[in-house]
Amino acid sequence: MVRRKIEIKRIEDKAKRHTTFTKRRQCLFKKTRELVRRCDAQAAVITFSLAGNVFAFGHPSVDDVVNRYAASVPDHDEIPVHEETEMKGKDAAIETKEDEDTGLFEEPLKDMGMEELEKLHVAMKEMKKKVVDRINGIISSSKNEDLGLPHTGLTLN
Amino acid sequence: MVRRKIEIKRIEDKAKRHTTFTKRRQCLFKKTRELVRRCDAQAAVITFSLAGNVFAFGHPSVDDVVNRYAASVPDHDEIPVHEETEMKGKDAAIETKEDEDTGLFEEPLKDMGMEELEKLHVAMKEMKKKVVDRINGIISSSKNEDLGLPHTGLTLN
DNA sequence: ATCTCTATTTTTAGCTT
DNA sequence: CAAGCTAAAAATAGAGA
Numbered sequence: 137m138v139r140r141k142i143e144i145k146r147i148e149d150k151a152k153r154h155t156t157f158t159k160r161r162q163c164l165f166k167k168t169r170e171l172v173r174r175c176d177a178q179a180a181v182i183t184f185s186l187a188g189n190v191f192a193f194g195h196p197s198v199d200d201v202v203n204r205y206a207a208s209v210p211d212h213d214e215i216p217v218h219e220e221t222e223m224k225g226k227d228a229a230i231e232t233k234e235d236e237d238t239g240l241f242e243e244p245l246k247d248m249g250m251e252e253l254e255k256l257h258v259a260m261k262e263m264k265k266k267v268v269d270r271i272n273g274i275i276s277s278s279k280n281e282d283l284g285l286p287h288t289g290l291t292l293n
Numbered sequence: 294m295v296r297r298k299i300e301i302k303r304i305e306d307k308a309k310r311h312t313t314f315t316k317r318r319q320c321l322f323k324k325t326r327e328l329v330r331r332c333d334a335q336a337a338v339i340t341f342s343l344a345g346n347v348f349a350f351g352h353p354s355v356d357d358v359v360n361r362y363a364a365s366v367p368d369h370d371e372i373p374v375h376e377e378t379e380m381k382g383k384d385a386a387i388e389t390k391e392d393e394d395t396g397l398f399e400e401p402l403k404d405m406g407m408e409e410l411e412k413l414h415v416a417m418k419e420m421k422k423k424v425v426d427r428i429n430g431i432i433s434s435s436k437n438e439d440l441g442l443p444h445t446g447l448t449l450n
Numbered sequence: 451a452t453c454t455c456t457a458t459t460t461t462t463a464g465c466t467t
Numbered sequence: 468c469a470a471g472c473t474a475a476a477a478a479t480a481g482a483g484a
Contacts, residue, residue, distance in 0.1 A: 161328065
């Protein structure tokens, strides 16, 4: 059989897991090299197999990229907020299929009252929690702080 | 035309180069997540666009992987580190965007009025975009080219 | 500047050797 | 186990919207 149905879960069989790890790791490095090549970018990939073997690749070098990364992200809370470009009148209308279908979401946010804002605030908080939980569930990381939202500092105020 | 013959050279056109960078970077992160997921391995990817933006992803975290790497390679020559140049990767570890949209962002809408919905809708789109980007493995840089924020109280800090 | 679409290429799960 | 094979699945260049 050459038929597969794809899966996204952890491969339980140790042998298969290792085989897949090797195959995918090779592709990952290949892709990285292509990205660097084609886009003239810098990139580094570091992987640890369960056996503990280290595999790394980087351009110009792993160290260079890592150092630059360390330098560019010294504090996890100094990310400048989005710069206001030029989206005054039309900005609220980030059009999507849903919007066009319903035609219900075209009003600007400016008219929102305090009460509504508060409701939104609460709703967003709840949603944020769900999203964060979902992300944690999906990625199943052991460290929340390093997953993304906390780093990016996604918050409601 | 949809014909290509692929080449591994640097893309000269700046716009195309950036587009390709974005596409390939997203795939690279996806591949990394899949590798981690399926093979229960640790991995980190760090990329710098020519514009200087940083994008990184790691499991359990970028820092963990980097530190482990640094620890495993005290002197850049003695410990067996496989500096590779090949790679692979594929499959999806996370559900599709459609699924996440319907599953995560619709529920809060039910309990809200139209006005709130309008505002929430826009805000959620922004947040969703950030979350999706985050899932794709982004750690924002100082430029925030991909992190447009809404004017709805949703902010980064 | 994205996002979509799609022909074509590339990756890869599952076998086989 | 590493290596090859193959068909299914995924990634992607290029063009359009």
